[in-house]
Amino acid sequence: MEAASVEEFLRLLSGRESTEVPRGEQRGVAHRAVFVARLLDRRGSGYGYPKVGRYVVAAFAYGPDVISYERTISNAVELLGVAGKIAERQREAYEEVRTEIGRGIEGAGLKVPVQEGLPRHPTGAGEEG
Numbered sequence: 481m482e483a484a485s486v487e488e489f490l491r492l493l494s495g496r497e498s499t500e501v502p503r504g505e506q507r508g509v510a511h512r513a514v515f516v517a518r519l520l521d522r523r524g525s526g527y528g529y530p531k532v533g534r535y536v537v538a539a540f541a542y543g544p545d546v547i548s549y550e551r552t553i554s555n556a557v558e559l560l561g562v563a564g565k566i567a568e569r570q571r572e573a574y575e576e577v578r579t580e581i582g583r584g585i586e587g588a589g590l591k592v593p594v595q596e597g598l599p600r601h602p603t604g605a606g607e608e609g
Contacts, residue, residue, distance in 0.1 A: 489549040490584035532558040
């Protein structure tokens with residue numbers, strides 16, 4: 481499920497934190513933290529330059545589901561002259577989203593850490609995921 485705003489994301493997080501974990505259900509790190517990451521999606525384009533999508537994504541696990549919030553920074557052909565500026569905008573947006581979420585968590589009195597990255601599901605026993 482994707483939240484439309486940071487406020488909605490925090491409301492859903494508060495709801496998760498107020499529900500009790502059923503007995504016997506383990507809560508891994510994905511169930512105890514919010515993950516914020518900068519993502520880059522690079523694809524070829526018909527113009528000889530890569531089409532680059534730059535995003536900031538925040539996510540947390542809610543039972544078997546993942547709740548996320550995504551802020552798109554850019555999704556266009558990226559020329560070398562502007563790539564650095566767009567990457568800097570993405571870094572600034574990352575810091576802004578992380579700060580907004582941190583303040584919201586603190587304001588709501590939640591005890592949920594904010595981590596860099598996204599939760600990964602194990603691919604199998606003994607394997608690196």
